[in-house]
Structure formats: structure tokens, C-alpha cells
Amino acid sequence: MALDHPEIVTRLAVLDIVPTADSFRAADMDFSLGFWVWSFLAAPAPIPERLIVGDPAILVNHMLDSWAEDPGVFSDEIRTEYIAKFRDPDTVHAICEEYRAAATLDYAHDEADRGQRRIECPLLVLWSATGAVGSWHRPLEVWRRWADDVRGGPLDVGHFLPEEAPEQTARHLLAFL
Secondary structure, three states, X not given: OOOOOOOOOOOEEEEOOOOHHHHHHOOOHHHXXXXXXXXXXXXXXXXXXXXXXXOHHHHHHHHHHXXXXXXXXXXXXXXXXXXXHOOOHHHHHHHHHHHHHHHHHHHHHHHHHOOOOOEOOOEEXXXXXXXXXXXXXXXXXXXXXXXXXXXXXXXXXXXXXXXXOHHHHHHHHHHHO
């Protein structure tokens, strides 16, 4: 959206991500095993949808437990709410469609834009100091290929920055925005 609508997006903050095409370009065995959820959710319908709806707790708890530095930030009440959302076939289908789009349209659009278009607004990049994005990429370097005004750094948390470090994440966002 920042590339397509620079007149609307005046500031952009990204949390623990790099552009989709950069993730796929760097894909190797570590990515395949560590981010298997990207391939799984992008698989043809209805395979992932039916498997997830059949036992959503196993997927939700795995993601929360393995991607968080402190899984304890997710109370039983929060986990129950996430699991309830993953019981809804329409919600799960929409999630899968998002990953299918990432592997097709989003990837193609990123590759078409690479080196041709730049994000014009200031960009804040925050990522997990211990997670996959920081292990596989140098996030500031990656985003500087897409934008000129890039700032940010790692936080000492897992993938879920707002949940694991709400005050620190909010401080960064409020100062930037």
C-alpha cells in the first residue's frame, strides 16, 4: 500500500517482517522448516483449511509457544479466543487465501516493483532479537532496498512484539508516528 498509494501512507511501521519476495528469495532448508506454516497455509484448498479446523488448538498453541520468547504472555483466555477464531472455516479460509496470495500475487508484485519503485514515507522496522526474521535477514538492510528513510532495531522478545513488549513497542510506535 505504501508503494501503491504514497499520497495516503505517510508513515509505515513493520513488525518482525521483511517484504514477501525477500523472504521467498532467501528460502532454504532453514526457512522451509522454520516457516513451514507459509507453505502449509498456501497449499491448495481445502487441505490446510480442513486440517486446521479439525484441531485448531494444536496449530495455535504451537505458533504461540514456538514463536514467542515468553509463551506465558498468552493467557488461557487469549489462547481460547485465538482457538475459537481458528474453528471458523471462513476465517481459516481467509487466512489461507492471504498466504496463497503471498506466494503468488504478492511475490509477483514485489518482484515487479523491486528496483523500480520505492517507499516514499519514513519507515520504522522493529523485529525480534531472537527470532527468525533477524536470524535470516538484516532487516534494516533489506528495507533500505525499498525505502530511503529507514530506522528501527531489534527488541528482546519473540515474534509477537506488541504482546511480549507492549510498552516498549508502543513507545517506539508513538515516537515514530
